[in-house]
Amino acid sequence: MTRWLDDEEQRTWRAFLAASQLVQEELDRQLQRDSGMPHAYYAMLVKLSEAPDRMMRMSELATELNSSQSRLSHAMKRLEERGWARREPCAADRRVSWAILTDEGFAALTAAAPGHVEAVRQALFDRLTPTQLRRLREICTALLPTSNPS
Amino acid sequence: MTRWLDDEEQRTWRAFLAASQLVQEELDRQLQRDSGMPHAYYAMLVKLSEAPDRMMRMSELATELNSSQSRLSHAMKRLEERGWARREPCAADRRVSWAILTDEGFAALTAAAPGHVEAVRQALFDRLTPTQLRRLREICTALLPTSNPS
DNA sequence: CTCGCTTTGTTGAGAGTTCAAGTAAGCTGG
């Protein structure tokens, strides 16, 4: 009944798992070491910095980050404690919280970005050819749900 | 100074990040839900099941799983509590612990495997063409350190 | 042989994630 993986598929699967774990761990370690934040927090700062007025609704932020609301809520509490973000109630819909990037948060992002980009290059871009990168993007896009409406 | 990512690279990077996170989270959730174990534990059971006599030295297991020794030690404690593995001291080198898969652990692996494989197919293999899979394997292999001796 | 370095593994504290439960506000059909 079960469609087991053959040898070829096993190797593909294990290579994918090892590679994606390796890249994520390298990035997380670099950010934690050099900027004192996990990659999840960095991603929050990036998203907020790109939003109009550097503010987003919590649920919208969660959706864009593919994060659970719970995770985001816990994380935002930490960002607030560090002074990197703050929350404000929304007058129009009182269930909503606005997540707002502070100047300190933007500064932390600015400080962290160069090291992070360098780590991304070392972990990914410097190891692949332009052709491989183009193919990788196609493949990853195919894996994402929006590109794959069943 | 910083080699920033251009638009193309940004999209590649974010697609890779989103795709690899998605796949890992889907698998972790499926295993946790259907078999009550995180993927890291499943991987330990798999490695042990493939080893001669279903036993490995802790450090060897850590290396093969790309895991820290600390993580493995904590995880092994949990597996022991569940009766899925046990540890035995090594007479030849008394620093070494053997990690041994129990029959209960092997049974747990056997029970979990079909659902896990199905999840892997849904998350990865069913979404890509054979050509894409071949390319993905090449790319992931290029990202791994052993294939990239600087 | 022994001092110092390396290897192997464990432990505890701190931090992040998950899951389930809970609160509060908006929405909707009768």
Next chain:
DNA sequence: CCAGCTTACTTGAACTCTCAACAAAGCGAG
């Protein structure tokens, strides 16, 4: 209008992971 469903978000507990510190055993040069 109001009972019940849905949406937005928070909270606490349990669990996993990381990091640093530690202990103990092997190893190796002097």
